[in-house]
Amino acid sequence: MILRRSIFSRICCVLAFALSATLSITTDSPQAKQSSSSRPNILWISAEDLSPDLGSYGDAYSRTPNLDRFASQGARYTNAFSSAPVCAPSRSAMITGMYPTTIGSLHMRSKAVPPPGIKAFTEYLRAAGYYCTNNAKTDYNFEAPPSNRPPDTVWDETSRTAHWRNRPDKSQPFFAVFNHEVTHEGQVRSDDAIYAKNTASLKPEEFHDPAKAVLPPYYPDTPVVRKMWARYYDLITALDYQVEKLLKQLEEDGLADNTIVFFWGDHGRGLTRGKRWVYDSGIRVPLIVRWPGKIKPGMVDDRMVSLMDLGPTALSLAGVKVPEHMQGQAFLGEQANPREYVFAHRDRMDETYDMMRAVRDKRYKYIKNFFPGRPYAQYIAYMDEMPILKEMRRLYKDHMNALSPDYGKALNDTQLIFFKPEKPPEELYDTTVDPHEVNNLAGSPSSQEVLKRMRAVLDKWQKDTKDLGLLPEMELRERMRPGGVWHKVAPPVVSEQVSGDLVKLKIGCSTEGSSIAYTTGEGRDARWKLYTSELTLKRPAVLRVKGCRFGYLDSDEVMKRFE
Numbered sequence: 090m091i092l093r094r095s096i097f098s099r100i101c102c103v104l105a106f107a108l109s110a111t112l113s114i115t116t117d118s119p120q121a122k123q124s125s126s127s128r129p130n131i132l133w134i135s136a137e138d139l140s141p142d143l144g145s146y147g148d149a150y151s152r153t154p155n156l157d158r159f160a161s162q163g164a165r166y167t168n169a170f171s172s173a174p175v176c177a178p179s180r181s182a183m184i185t186g187m188y189p190t191t192i193g194s195l196h197m198r199s200k201a202v203p204p205p206g207i208k209a210f211t212e213y214l215r216a217a218g219y220y221c222t223n224n225a226k227t228d229y230n231f232e233a234p235p236s237n238r239p240p241d242t243v244w245d246e247t248s249r250t251a252h253w254r255n256r257p258d259k260s261q262p263f264f265a266v267f268n269h270e271v272t273h274e275g276q277v278r279s280d281d282a283i284y285a286k287n288t289a290s291l292k293p294e295e296f297h298d299p300a301k302a303v304l305p306p307y308y309p310d311t312p313v314v315r316k317m318w319a320r321y322y323d324l325i326t327a328l329d330y331q332v333e334k335l336l337k338q339l340e341e342d343g344l345a346d347n348t349i350v351f352f353w354g355d356h357g358r359g360l361t362r363g364k365r366w367v368y369d370s371g372i373r374v375p376l377i378v379r380w381p382g383k384i385k386p387g388m389v390d391d392r393m394v395s396l397m398d399l400g401p402t403a404l405s406l407a408g409v410k411v412p413e414h415m416q417g418q419a420f421l422g423e424q425a426n427p428r429e430y431v432f433a434h435r436d437r438m439d440e441t442y443d444m445m446r447a448v449r450d451k452r453y454k455y456i457k458n459f460f461p462g463r464p465y466a467q468y469i470a471y472m473d474e475m476p477i478l479k480e481m482r483r484l485y486k487d488h489m490n491a492l493s494p495d496y497g498k499a500l501n502d503t504q505l506i507f508f509k510p511e512k513p514p515e516e517l518y519d520t521t522v523d524p525h526e527v528n529n530l531a532g533s534p535s536s537q538e539v540l541k542r543m544r545a546v547l548d549k550w551q552k553d554t555k556d557l558g559l560l561p562e563m564e565l566r567e568r569m570r571p572g573g574v575w576h577k578v579a580p581p582v583v584s585e586q587v588s589g590d591l592v593k594l595k596i597g598c599s600t601e602g603s604s605i606a607y608t609t610g611e612g613r614d615a616r617w618k619l620y621t622s623e624l625t626l627k628r629p630a631v632l633r634v635k636g637c638r639f640g641y642l643d644s645d646e647v648m649k650r651f652e
């Protein structure tokens with residue numbers, strides 16, 4: 090325990106130190122004055138719970154004409170992975186550029202407190218003069234009550250109306266995110282009315298025929314499974330229409346040539362043995378990047394990319410130095426720094442504990458199961474709502490019940506893997522010949538060399554990145570937020586210097602790792618900006634400031650009136 094405690098506090102110290110060196114970017118930004126014309130806009134189009142089940146990725150069942158055309162205009166990444174197979178941990182990695190296992194956001198929905206100075210990468214973009222919008226999901230695993238929204242230092246706008254079109258100065262470069270929820274697991278299994286609404290844009294011939302579905306070998310072939318599979322693909326076609334609408338808006342605004350567009354899924358498909366597992370079905374995602382004049386149209390890029398690299402890549406493209414503490418690595422722009430492996434983790438999912446770690450190179454996947462005594466198919470209330478899983482559990486019951494006519498034959502050996510009472514401690518798959526990861530090579534004599542290499546890589550990564558997974562969650566929580574009491578950022582201190590009509594203002598905050606938001610507007614709809622350097626206001630004026638930090642309550646607001 091003492092050893093673990095010291096490791097955690099050491100991480101905090103190291104990160105705090107690393108950040109004190111990079112904080113100058115946030116507190117003083119010469120880039121902000123730079124001309125915007127040379128700086129590209131960046132647009133992220135993300136989709137929920139989406140594997141690379143698109144026509145451009147060679148899936149003949151999928152109807153995605155607009156995304157396929159978009160892919161033909163840019164680069165399609167064939168080895169892109171999320172760092173976790175579920176929303177909140179994956180999104181915590183994406184927004185900070187850090188491994189959730191390092192900063193404590195590894196458990197699904199945990200309201201973690203990251204070490205000081207772990208900021209949203211968008212703060213560095215805002216400091217450099219970008220207008221940053223998010224429409225609309227956040228789910229970063231750090232949000233504070235009562236609003237459960239990220240601090241006002243993170244985005245210029247985050248809402249269902251957030252849009253690059255709202256920026257007051259149209260010459261300001263923007264970074265805009267639009268997250269599409271239509272493919273989320275909850276939509277796949279929604280009732281018929283919601284499903285009909287979600288797929289209203291599809292023509293009758295665009296719906297997917299369940300009879301023609303190509304199912305993974307670990308699913309039983311039944312009408313229920315085929316129906317869910319086809320519905321997921323119908324929703325992908327609905328997504329395809331939504332993406333097209335957004336790309337058209339970019340063209341209407343004359344911005345397509347100076348905007349780098351990223352399309353990606355936040356983790357793998359929201360179907361059984363996909364989402365929540367570190368198999369490729371849970372972590373491999375589509376990633377398409379269109380960069381006019383720079384990326385050759387229609388190219389295929391097979392470099393290893395993690396979604397946590399997206400933030401550093403945005404910084405690299407915007408000409409902002411990637412902070413040294415960030416574990417994500419840019420894959421485009423001047424600071425591109427390619428990686429050989431991606432890593433993934435699975436920890437508590439809702440109410441159910443498990444712990445898996447995975448490392449993937451272009452060919453092999455190695456998985457270490459830290460709780461081999463627990464079955465894959467542990468009950469998780471929300472996950473168990475999925476009709477495919479209900480069907481599989483029904484068949485497994487028949488398979489095991491000697492009184493059933495299907496005793497011993499309801500599921501085949503591949504379909505039974507998911508229901509094994511225990512897991513192997515290690516799994517190794519050759520994804521080039523076994524893309525569904527059902528043939529575990531960990532015990533195969535001819536695979537021992539690969540197994541040793543991958544095991545050593547994972548072990549080193551866990552040590553290097555100070556993996557917090559073995560710490561009981563209650564202890565982790567107690568360290569992050571003793572007694573369950575939320576930390577609150579100290580109120581910022583404003584120092585002023587009046588000369589004639591003008592007031593010069595410097596703002597500081599004593600809470601380590603905090604950022605400062607300010608506005609000169611009054612009322613609830615005031616637009617909060619990120620404070621980066623000395624302000625000059627003309628009297629009469631109002632200044633409102635507050636201190637913010639991920640995992641903390643905002644400070645009390647400080648208001649000054651200059652008559």
Ligand SMILES: [Ca+2]
Pocket residue numbers: 137138175176355356
């Ligand atoms: Ca998701």
